[in-house]
Amino acid sequence: MPAGDLQARIKEAADAGGAAYFGVADLSPAVAFIREENGHIAASFPMAVAVGIAVPKTLVLALAEPDADPGILAAYDRYIYHVCSPLLEKIALKIAGVIERAGYRALPVPASQRVPGKNLCGFFSHKLAANLAGLGWIGKSSLLLTPQDGPRVRWCTVLTDAPLNAGSSLQKDCGKCNRCAEACPAGAIKGRAFDPREPRSMRIEVEKCEEYRNKLAAIHGVRTCGLCLAVCPFAK
Ligand code: SF4
Numbered sequence: 174m175p176a177g178d179l180q181a182r183i184k185e186a187a188d189a190g191g192a193a194y195f196g197v198a199d200l201s202p203a204v205a206f207i208r209e210e211n212g213h214i215a216a217s218f219p220m221a222v223a224v225g226i227a228v229p230k231t232l233v234l235a236l237a238e239p240d241a242d243p244g245i246l247a248a249y250d251r252y253i254y255h256v257c258s259p260l261l262e263k264i265a266l267k268i269a270g271v272i273e274r275a276g277y278r279a280l281p282v283p284a285s286q287r288v289p290g291k292n293l294c295g296f297f298s299h300k301l302a303a304n305l306a307g308l309g310w311i312g313k314s315s316l317l318l319t320p321q322d323g324p325r326v327r328w329c330t331v332l333t334d335a336p337l338n339a340g341s342s343l344q345k346d347c348g349k350c351n352r353c354a355e356a357c358p359a360g361a362i363k364g365r366a367f368d369p370r371e372p373r374s375m376r377i378e379v380e381k382c383e384e385y386r387n388k389l390a391a392i393h394g395v396r397t398c399g400l401c402l403a404v405c406p407f408a409k
């Protein structure tokens with residue numbers, strides 16, 4: 174099957190599943206990083222399909238309201254982890270099926286999953302795939318910022334060796350903005366611009382974020398903070 178036909182069928186599956194964002198990444202510029210971070214199986218895939226779903230602006234911006242109602246925190250948690258993530262994983266599964274039926278390998282990466290021993294990281298960085306697909310750039314918050322919805326997008330990835338047509342990495346930065354670092358109640362965000370040569374720990378101390386969200390869970394029953402999303406000018 175010609176690459177264009179397969180890509181069109183993959184996009185159809187993504188659209189039918191409800192994806193608002195779709196892109197294809199050429200992973201070759203990042204293969205050494207992927208091998209080191211994710212192992213040889215992940216590094217054996219030259220391409221990735223990135224899909225995303227935008228989280229409603231009203232829900233995200235409500236997180237930054239003074240004394241945000243616990244009901245808002247619970248609603249955000251519900252839609253992110255119990256609605257968006259399963260929906261994205263279903264889309265990824267459908268895409269993997271389309272690719273494998275065409276005779277290629279396809280490895281769907283779970284939308285929200287932490288791998289034990291990986292310092293609060295998943296099996297593969299969805300943000301890396303979406304960035305290389307040209308869907309957004311990585312901000313000082315370490316979130317992927319899209320031109321349309323800023324950081325209000327949840328992502329999922331399918332790694333593949335199918336010969337697809339990739340987008341180009343989006344190069345943009347936060348400029349002088351530092352709102353996420355100023356707003357972070359845990360002091361986790363360092364206000365440092367993304368540099369692909371540096372580890373994530375240069376920009377964000379995820380342990381501090383985790384500790385703060387665990388404290389919130391003890392108070393509200395959900396681990397929702399999200400202030401770094403809600404204050405980002407691109408989220409509006
Ligand atoms: S979720 Fe909250 S604590 Fe964690 S980095 Fe964002 S603003 Fe900081």
Ligand code: SF4
Nearest residue numbers: 312313347350353405
């Ligand atoms: S709040 Fe500002 S500094 Fe932080 S990610 Fe958004 S644009 Fe970048």
